[in-house]
Amino acid sequence: MHPDLERITTATADALLVSPFQNAGNGNVSATGIPLIACADYMEPTPLGQAEWMKFYGLLFGCEARSDFLFTQVETAYDSLRCAVSAVKERPRLMIDMKQGAAWYVPGGGSYLGQMYADAGADYIFSTRDESGAIPLSFESVYAAAREADVWLVKYGQAADLTYNKLAADFGPYSNFRPWRERRM
Template sequence: MYKNYSFLLPVLMLLAASCGSGSSGDSHVDSTPLELKYASLLSIDRGDGWDRVTITNPWDTTTTLHTYILVPDTAEIPGDIPEGTVVRTPLKRAVVYSTIHTDLFRELGAEDIVKGVTDVPYITDSTVISRIRAGEITDCGMHTAPSIEKIIALAPDGVLVSPYENSGSYGKLGQLGIPLIECADYMEISPLARAEWVKFYGLLSGRFDEACRMFEAEESRYNALKEKASAATVRPRVLLDTMYGGVWYVPGKKSTTSQFISDAGGENPFDIYHDGGSISLSGEKVIHTAGDSPIWLIRYSQPTPLTIGQLKSDNDLYTAVDALRNGNVWGANSSEEDYFSVMPFHPSVYLDDLIKVIHPEMSDSVASPRFFHKLK
């Protein structure tokens, strides 16, 4: 069956880990805002010897999820810095929960800062796997139940975690005095908004200039593709994925997935739901709303390619989808090509794939889509 991706040491060590993570300072300090064109959940202010990074709470945008004060580790911590969690930069011993961010640090030329990871069974990057086998990176367990002992032993200067609604203080991990860096980029409502978070990760890793160049190039490519797709006279409805665990997760209007479909010249049948992220619906509700979609894109993971026959045998409901009856079902198998790691900070690559599927007549390239393949 295939599955969707809809994934104590001595007191002195604890004190050492906590030296850079205290909250201190004055909230009224002169600074200059860094221009961010797309990110809605991130703001960066540059002061004298520090950077303040403010992350808006995605689940209550009237509140702040976290404020970080980034201070170079070569300098004294100023006495008049703003309030927030102090992080010494660049990070040198980070624990990273998501492969998306380990891949990003490698691309920025900062792979050596990663000393611990979680969810090793899902890592596909050969460089990271080799470093784990060589003992250069520690397997810290699963992100849902990380090994606190292994994390403490690493004495990290930051742990990059994936926040969830009501995730609270992260249990024992939040009591160690180690800066917890909440990577809420996945909750942005547009592809370029998420991609712009590379500037934050560039500051953390000492690769800010490289991060800015990377984003500028990506922004240019993405907007050029979007402009081309905007000329489409027909915007076909696009159904996504399949049922999982008795429900069907579909993208709300304020989600990056819905924005991707729109930017590729398609229509998300579930834009009627003005939500961010995914909405869980019954199979019957999805078929009633989107069964007439002429295009069906399925993101999945399994050792062998998904087939039309497998879809039909898995659930009779699927036979009511127009795209299946017309042979226009496309699958992206993440076990073969890890688009989840590419898409966040290189959205143009994913957008190019979508345009090739939704509007093949508009593609400049004769090459097949990189991620999606028509099901047989």
Template sequence: MKKNLIGYILLACLLCTGCRPKSTASSTTSSVETDSCSTTHIAPVYAQGFQVTYAPGYRLVDVHDPQKEESESYHFALVERGTKPEGIPAGYEVIETPVRSTICMTSLQLSNFAKLDALDVVSGITSTRHLFNKQMKQQLKEGKTVKIGIEGNFDNEVIMSMNPDVIFISPFKRGGYDALREIGIPLVPHLGYKEMTPLGQAEWIKFIGLFIGKEAEANQKFAGIENRYNELKQRVAGVAKRPVVFSGEIRGGNWYAVGGKSFLAQLFRDAGADYFLKDDPRSGGVTLDFETVYSQAESADYWRIVNSYDGVFSYEVLKQQDPRYADFRAFREQGVLYCNMREKPFYESMPTQPEVVLEDLIKAFHPELVPDYTPSYYQLLK
């Protein structure tokens, strides 16, 4: 009898040991935890715009602007489809998961679904401009996915006929969501575009994973992104020379750039370069005049440009747009780093490939560190 009792105790100890959370990533990755006796947990590390709290029968998801701590917040309780758990706090909108049908408002959101091989869940999108994904094009052709109009001018009748489970929105953009709220479909803010770091933006793949029942896949995908990104970042950490880079073009008399606390500035830092506005405290857009940009970027080593040009973009084309461009050192010494959105799926897949973008930049700034690499998005203009 005593032997049997001891045996039961030992068995119980072994079972408890087997139920401890297991890391599915390397020691450098702290963002992936899996409870082998229950479900995979989502625990954002880099993303500042959402938090997840687990409770018996439901998950609480809190969303806010990652650039503003005091911004309006949004609260959702995710429950398993067909269940009605008790104890959900007041103020949380209940959403049954996994979500079966949804609408995406931005390319960034769409990139999350593509990365998770879940485009079949996307029943509506706002625009097909710069759409490269073959599966999404086929779904549009077959009517499995439809266009719902653009922000500020949605076709509510089309949306109601689709009857999606949720609509992912960008509440701080052009809007038009007041009319959508009247339909009664849950509107879920996806604020990945407001994150101030590349890994923070990419980590919103976990946010989508929560809603579509792909938490494990999201954790696994992000772990790969994170490990490769940090590996590349470490590779350039000790570079002796950090080139200076500026960004943007003049449009309508104004030069549109971003501040020194922005996503782009962080990306340049991680690639071993200094952004020309690195000391600017802003995280969002910055409007400057040409003279201000020239005074700070005339001697910069590189000039990053992303646009949509119909044809072969060149230094001559750039000079024709504004003769003053030729006065920049980056123009004179052919240091323009260019991406044409007509040819590259920049906004469609770049958000979930920060490690690829980082290696593109390292190839330009420090080519000796990645000698055999072929860029995917950015290339030095010829």
């Protein structure tokens, strides 16, 4: 995506919020002379660390008291849920997502998602991997590690329903995983 510099310069913005995603740089936007604010909330390694960015945005937009209040609500609810599952002895073995092209991307155990799964009481299969981002794995390596998982969580954002039939049509070997067979997806 290339920003429309003409619209940006005529908008008389006080600052521009930019994402430093994958060090893509800011291109010609830097040449506008408008201050750039890098928003790296997605790089926080914990769920509450990511949520805490609402306090920064609240300060930036003059809603500091409201954002502090909302963060405190989120923090209290999150800590309450984390505490509620902390004593659970049996943690379901959790596998994540689906194959995309030649790779199956899973979040590393050092990522905010890895932390969230642990806080939710799951035994995330790839929790011992220290990476903080997505790890591209082969189907074979995921199958070897996760074929007997208890639960399979798929993040899905399409308008059409994701059904077992659709998954089987997309990639037949999905049906070899235990959560598939036991309908625990």
